[in-house]
Amino acid sequence: MTLNPATPAFARALRDHLPDRAFREVTPAYLEEPRGRWAGHAGLVIAPETTAEVAAVLRSAHAARIGVVPYGGGTGLVGGQIMPEGPAPLLLSMERMTAIRAVHADENVLIAEAGAILSDIHDAATAVNRLFPLSIAAKGSARIGGNLATNAGGVNVLRYGNARDLCLGLEVVFADGRIWNGLSRLRKDNMGYDLRHLMIGSEGTLGVITAASLRLVPRPAGEGTAMMIVESPAAALGLLSLARDLMGEGISAFELMHANGLHFLAQTLPDIRQPFDHAPEWFVLIDVGLAHGLDPATALETLFERALEAGLVSDGLIAQSEAQRHQFWEVREQIPEANRRIGSVSSHDISLPVALVPEFITRADALIAGIGAFRVNCFGHLGDGNLHYNVFPMPGKTRADHLAERDRVKHDLHDLVHQMGGSVSAEHGIGRLKIDDLERYGDPVKLAVMRQIKTTLDPNGILNPGAVLRQV
Amino acid sequence: MTLNPATPAFARALRDHLPDRAFREVTPAYLEEPRGRWAGHAGLVIAPETTAEVAAVLRSAHAARIGVVPYGGGTGLVGGQIMPEGPAPLLLSMERMTAIRAVHADENVLIAEAGAILSDIHDAATAVNRLFPLSIAAKGSARIGGNLATNAGGVNVLRYGNARDLCLGLEVVFADGRIWNGLSRLRKDNMGYDLRHLMIGSEGTLGVITAASLRLVPRPAGEGTAMMIVESPAAALGLLSLARDLMGEGISAFELMHANGLHFLAQTLPDIRQPFDHAPEWFVLIDVGLAHGLDPATALETLFERALEAGLVSDGLIAQSEAQRHQFWEVREQIPEANRRIGSVSSHDISLPVALVPEFITRADALIAGIGAFRVNCFGHLGDGNLHYNVFPMPGKTRADHLAERDRVKHDLHDLVHQMGGSVSAEHGIGRLKIDDLERYGDPVKLAVMRQIKTTLDPNGILNPGAVLRQV
Structure with a gap:
């Protein structure tokens, strides 16, 4: 599947469908990721204001076979928002779709557009004496669309679940511009296949989430x-x-x-x-x-x-x-x-069957010690079996001193996680960073089914090309 | 898509792959549903003992284009387990895959085969001082595979969620016999698309659930x-x-x-x-x-x-x-x-935005009174906005006296539910009973996407033909 770059000519054609203010300057902020490991590129940055505008963008990109990278707060840690190579994509920023469309306090429901910042949703919930329990370190800049696209975790999963558990419904634009209006306020609804959970965690590769109906809880x-x-x-x-x-x-x-x-x-x-x-x-x-x-x-x-x-x-x-x-x-x-600030040699967002966490830490520490002299900062959400097992240089050394060992550290640790029935992507997603891991450790039938679904929903492969699934 | 009947010749060919004890007599019990409204038919009843046998059955049925009706406890209320017409299908009963494969009490996880009866799972959880909170009236005969395939609800959804919220992972056989081993014990796992939730609630039309990893909770x-x-x-x-x-x-x-x-x-x-x-x-x-x-x-x-x-x-x-x-x-x-035992004129498994339930009941009662003289027994899971709004004849009359009004009762009530933002299938699913409703009230883009997914995962249309999606 060959994609075309987002050229000035394509931008001119898009101007028939979008107001001038939707066209943003391609600034470096859109092309960086929090750990500064890679830079992306983009031919065009579009920030639509309405779902219809998102649909117009996707319809055009689908027809012209131009890659689209959905962009939330840019806080992802696995490069899902960064396209480092290939034809320059269109970066679709949700920064102007930030409305809280409705708050139903008596039903514990809040409906937000995808660009709403997580902490703004917290504030809107607090204002009606409710809690929106999804909480992550990047809450001040992460946007809810990205939180859902990556099925974010965080510190309250133990009690309230992941992002997916806090979502009652979605509004989604599919690759060809079709809009699914699934903004349900219902607690129970068995009307057909659950597309909501298929979209949540698909990292912008199957559709673009434009709004979500969220579950609040009593304080x-x-x-x-x-x-x-x-x-x-x-x-x-x-x-x-x-x-x-x-x-x-x-x-x-x-x-x-x-x-x-x-x-x-x-x-x-x-x-x-x-x-x-x-x-x-x-x-x-x-x-x-x-x-x-x-x-x-x-x-x-x-x-x-x-x-x-x-x-x-x-x-x-x-x-x-x-x-x-x-x-x-x-x-x-x-x-x-x-x-x-210390600078890790290698960071690992992993999960294990909860009861196996102590054994894992013992074995992982021994494994790392066998590779060389490192400091390990292992912390995380113990109740979920989710550890951030991060490996750092000894004092006086830097990550640059360990480039030779880096792949081995990651590889051996991930092998151990897999061997113990764990996951090498607990809450950060696959993005572009963990595609090799998904291919190495993922169930092959699941992977094949994922590819089938991707092909049927995005036949031209325009949505977040090269994220989650390798481009073929 | 034309399917072939499950003939004696096909049964003979299957005997190469399955032991004799897998072949069951086609008894009436397999072809009835709880409310006795319709009867189904089947050319063959197969009860496999292992996941590999399920795979062998599906591989053969896929190649021969023979419909397969997955069958759990037979307690479904929307005819998902009953195929009333068309070429005689193979009924795939999970009655011999009833093992509790593992109990991890310290992790609050239990792994059961699809044929395990819900109350047996309750007992296994109780034995380790835990609770499996899914509870429905039919718990003594319903099987967990069917509970998951229909995303069953019940009385504890308010606190613990629907069946899907109690499932950590699945083992599924797809239409062509491929086996996905997704029996995760993990609380957090973002390794690719969430096929689990796509299978849960798909009513046996996208794959056959053979085992599930279930979430227990402390008592x-x-x-x-x-x-x-x-x-x-x-x-x-x-x-x-x-x-x-x-x-x-x-x-x-x-x-x-x-x-x-x-x-x-x-x-x-x-x-x-x-x-x-x-x-x-x-x-x-x-x-x-x-x-x-x-x-x-x-x-x-x-x-x-x-x-x-x-x-x-x-x-x-x-x-x-x-x-x-x-x-x-x-x-x-x-x-x-x-x-x-009273015999309803029409039964409705509906849900509404919780705050609108009182208004709905007032309007629905007035609507029914406008159609004729009936008794309404409205009950249900108020905290979930889920009502069983069932309409009965007056004393001395029977449902047979109201055949002429029956469609109008259902139609007008469902219209009201839809108009108020509700669902006409809250917890029982679509099956074959509510296909018209899904087409009438469902989001058209969602329906189109459902068809795309069905076609790509079951290209020959063998899995539970005519359930959820109309056969074309």
Whole structure:
């Protein structure tokens, strides 16, 4: 399938269908990705204002066989928003479709356009005393269309699920410009195949999400946050199990962190307040949101006491104020930025069967030590079995010193994950970075079926060419 | 697309691939459906024992262009398991693939074959102190493969979601016999398109589910059940909102029922204990499962007191024992059987935006009254906006007396549902009964995309021919 570049002539033809303000300058900001590993290119940047304009763009691109890269907040970590080679594509930015179209507080439903920024959706939910629980470090710039296209995860998956679990319906423009209006407010609807979940997580390769109907949840009556020091990842799992016994679904987040996260913060972001005098090897952040009649601080104290008795924790801190809760969370949320500043040799967004996480960490650490001298910062969403197992140079070295080992680190780690029944793309998606992994580890029948679906829905292959599936 | 009948010659050829015990007698039980409205036919009934045998059957049927009707517990209410006409199909019964392949209690995961009966899965979860929350009236005979193929709903959707929300992974045989091994135990996995949700709810038309990885949940520390009398559906919604404010996710079920449900039970199943001396016009069943530190009975009393103050309820009963909880639930669970014995003119499995349910009931009642004299038994899962709005003859009449009005009742009601943004198939699926509805009310682009997917995954159209999509 050969695509054509998005040329000035194509842009001129598009002007028949779109207002001038839809045409944006091709600035470098559209062509970079957060870790600065690759740059993309684009012949044209279009920012439509309506679903009909999106349809007009796709209809034209489909007819002219021009690649279209859907673009949200540009925060993706696997290059799904970056096209580094091939005929220059049209970059379709959702930055002007940012409306919150409706809020149905009494139904816990909010309808947003794809370009709405995640934190703006949080604010709109808060304004009606509700919660939109999808939360990721990039929430201030990520757009909901991208969150859905990549099925974003984040810190509240344990309680509320991934992005897909928070979506009731979609509006989608298909490759040929057809518009599916599926913005349902319904909780139950078995009218035919579930195209919603097929689109969610397809990373813009099967259609362009233009709006979504989102599920809100009631705000818990009381919230609380604690940090507890655990001896090992196994103890952390025991603590999670105890916490669930005591508080059921009340556990909103359960994040495992490692001493290296604190060391990296101290080194790169010294203004972040360190929670402990001496960085413990392993510790967890626990966030709870409880119903009326339960005091979060008391519940966390009870948990701590029981965990102490059971030998699962050795020390802990329970936030005494909203300001302190914020401080605890800032530690967790700034770790990715600290990692970026240190510069990883290789980063891995992986998941495992939850019970196998401790064994995995032990085996992975041994595997990495066998390759060379590295620092590992392993942290993540323990309750989901989702780790960010990131490998860094020793102090005084840089990632450039380890280019020779980099592929082996990634390859051997991913092999181990696969061997243990895990996934090498837990929450970031495939993008362009993990296509080899998908081909290596993915079920071959699933891959073949994915290709069949791609071919039937996007026969000219214009949608996000080279993302998820290799171009053939 | 012309299909061939499943002939004795085809059966003989299949014997090369399957043991004798896979060949079953074509008995009437396979060809009936619960409401006795239509009968199906089949040239052959095959009950494979392994996924490889399922693959062998499909490979042969695909090559010979013979229709295959996947068959679970036979409890579907929309004729998805019944092929009334056309070339005699092969009925593929999952009755011998009933194994619980694995239970990972510490991960809250259970892996079952498609033929496992829902209540057996409940028992296996209970045995490890967990809950598999999917619960429907037919749980004693429905099989999990069918529950997933139809995305079954039931009484716990409010808290735990539909069947699709309780499935982590699938094993599926596609039309041409290819096997997708997607039995993931992972909570997070973004490795390519989500085929799982495409298969769930596709009613056996895109592939045959042979096994599933299911999500278990911790058993709540304490459970309680109440029945409360409400003045109206609007008051019931107010009560639900209050209950959520007080107990958050602790509300496991919130079922609206009408006096006619009690009248029908009294008439047809007099052994069922009536909860009230005089049947109230509207009442709800509330089931809660709470964390440690909260007593369900106390929480339900608090709810009742607050609701009384707010004028939302006039009377109520809180179950004082497990036996009484069971009694309350039996009322709810036997209403469908009472309905069956009375014999409806027309039954409707519908959903609406939750906040519009009261308005819908008022308008629907007026609409029905305008058609003629009927009794309406409207009940269902109020928290999901899902009603079973069923229309019955007046005492002394039968459904046969109303054949002339039947289509109008259904048509006008469905029009009203659609006009109010609802779905005319909330939890039972499309099957063969609601194909006209899907074509009339479904989004045309969605329908076209569904056909594209069907054609690409089942080019010979052998899988459950005439279900969901009309045969062309």
